[in-house]
Structures are given as C-alpha cells and as structure tokens.
Amino acid sequence: MQNNNTQIFGIRAIIEAINSGSTIDKVFIQKGLRGELFNELDHLLRSNAISTSFVPPEKLNRLTKKNHQGVIALISPIEFHDLDTLVLNVIESGRVPKFLILDQLSDVRNFGAIIRTAECTGVDGIIIQKKGGAPVNADAVKTSAGAIFKMPICKVDHIKDAIYHLQSSGVQIVAATEKTENTLYDVDFTIPVAIVMGSEGKGVSPSILKIVDHQAKLPMLGEIASLNVSVACGAFLYEIVRQRQS
Structure with a gap:
C-alpha cells in the first residue's frame, strides 16, 4: 500500500x-x-x-x-525539471554532459536502483516519458536511497522529441541494446552523451533505435542472454566514468 x-x-x-x-x-x-x-x-x-x-x-x-x-x-515526491533549461545549464556549466533516457521502464524498483547509480556516477539528469513508465513514488524514493532528491528528472511528452533536442544540442545518443554487434567498449564516451535504456521486457523501442547515433551492447559470456536493466545501466554508466577518468 x-x-x-x-x-x-x-x-x-x-x-x-x-x-x-x-x-x-x-x-x-x-x-x-x-x-x-x-x-x-x-x-x-x-x-x-x-x-x-x-x-x-x-x-x-x-x-x-x-x-x-x-x-x-x-x-510525486519531487518536482520535475524542464528539459530545455536543464540541458542549457549543463552545457553552460562547462561539464561534459551525461544524460540517461529511460524508454518505458516500468518496474519501480529498477527505476529507483537506476536513479541511485546515476547519482553515484555523476549523471546530469534522467529523462522519462509522462505516460507508460514507472511511477515516481515512495517505492522509488526508498529504492534510490534518497538519490531521487539529488537527481534532476525531466518528464517529457515523447522520448523521440527529447532525443532530437539533445542531438541538436551536440549530445550523442547511445542505445543499450542486444540488437547490435557493437559493444559499449567501441563507443567514445568522452564526448557529450545520453544513454537510452529500454523496458524490462522489450528493450529500447524500434522507433527509438532508428534515430539514435549508436547502438551498443554488453558482452555476455555466460548462457543467460541478458542482464537486469538496472545492472546493465550501471555497467554503461561506469564505462563512461572509466573513459573520462583515463
């Protein structure tokens, strides 16, 4: 309850x-x-x-x-940020932008875990769609260990429009998907970037995959074909940290 x-x-x-x-x-x-x-x-x-x-x-x-x-x-326990303002503020700050886009992620515990990892890895903001995604509620607050109050979150009408806006602002869009031969180690994360993580069941939407700049996957060495989305997201975010600290 x-x-x-x-x-x-x-x-x-x-x-x-x-x-x-x-x-x-x-x-x-x-x-x-x-x-x-x-x-x-x-x-x-x-x-x-x-x-x-x-x-x-x-x-x-x-x-x-x-x-x-x-x-x-x-x-909602938080106030949402305006995407245009957030992107402008990050660019003007002199930081190399690092955003996270969640495409129809539905599990609130995954959502909270992702927010926590995003805050720990210095993500500048998380972008979610107004309809169809996990609710921003008490469970998200608890699972994020309070990180939700420190992480700017933008709610947009359409993920596609947010992607186009980021691209026009010089941010490359990288979709985390198994439907590619490229791994995340093939991508240059030292430049402005936004990572797209898909839903638990379907992954990143096909219409989104068509407009991103790069597609990348994690190398899977075991028999199980996929990781939990919050774990996969953590791997992508820490690869960004690794490249930018090298």
Whole structure:
C-alpha cells in the first residue's frame, strides 16, 4: 500500500490539486466511472498529459482503505525539471554532459536502483516519458536511497522529441541494446552523451533505435542472454566514468 501522504482521494479533491499545480504522477480511475464531475476531471487529466489507468474497484481498495470515490491520485515526491533549461545549464556549466533516457521502464524498483547509480556516477539528469513508465513514488524514493532528491528528472511528452533536442544540442545518443554487434567498449564516451535504456521486457523501442547515433551492447559470456536493466545501466554508466577518468 502507498503511504497516504502521497495520495489524494476523490474527484473534486484531485481536480483542485491539478488546478493548484500539484505534481501528480498518476491517477487510478475505477472502470465505468461516469458523470459531469468525472468529465471535468477527465478533461483536466488529458489537457495536462497526466498518466491515468482504469482499474477495477479491487485495485483501488488495495491502494487505500479510505473512501476513494472511485479515483486515487498519486502525488510525486519531487518536482520535475524542464528539459530545455536543464540541458542549457549543463552545457553552460562547462561539464561534459551525461544524460540517461529511460524508454518505458516500468518496474519501480529498477527505476529507483537506476536513479541511485546515476547519482553515484555523476549523471546530469534522467529523462522519462509522462505516460507508460514507472511511477515516481515512495517505492522509488526508498529504492534510490534518497538519490531521487539529488537527481534532476525531466518528464517529457515523447522520448523521440527529447532525443532530437539533445542531438541538436551536440549530445550523442547511445542505445543499450542486444540488437547490435557493437559493444559499449567501441563507443567514445568522452564526448557529450545520453544513454537510452529500454523496458524490462522489450528493450529500447524500434522507433527509438532508428534515430539514435549508436547502438551498443554488453558482452555476455555466460548462457543467460541478458542482464537486469538496472545492472546493465550501471555497467554503461561506469564505462563512461572509466573513459573520462583515463
């Protein structure tokens, strides 16, 4: 169950939270919910591109024992950063940019572990999509060991647009994928870079693979064909550290 401090219950309360500018990570809505007030909420959710999920009442009852009225909103524990501003600030700082892009990563514990490793390896920011990814919630905070409060995170409408923006800013995009013969040791990480890590089941989206600058994989010497995404991400990030400290 989520910590109640990260939840808002009821249609009207959630409408007021959105209108007041609260950072809402996701809204769970009971299937079949109807009515004028719900239509107002639905319009706000769509116009603000807030992630929603239609679920049976049993799901809502597991999230809380309170009277939820068919709707529960999860409040993000952090404020998200603007991508354009973050990229500009990093470039102007004189650092060699190092970003991480998470393409539809869904497991919140993997997400938290990646944030922790990213903070330890000096990543300048993590980019996630508004819809379809792991929620930024109490579990992410716990798994990241608090690193989530130190790591700039940007939520974007589309990963592709973020990639195009980074490329136009002089940042090379490297996708971590098994669908290549190149290893991460073939890539020059001493220049500005953003690593794309894919979802646990499908990896990096084919449409994303088409627009990246490089594809790279980890050499696998055992019988198992793949690593956990947070472990693989750590290997890529520490290869960047190794090359830049050489």
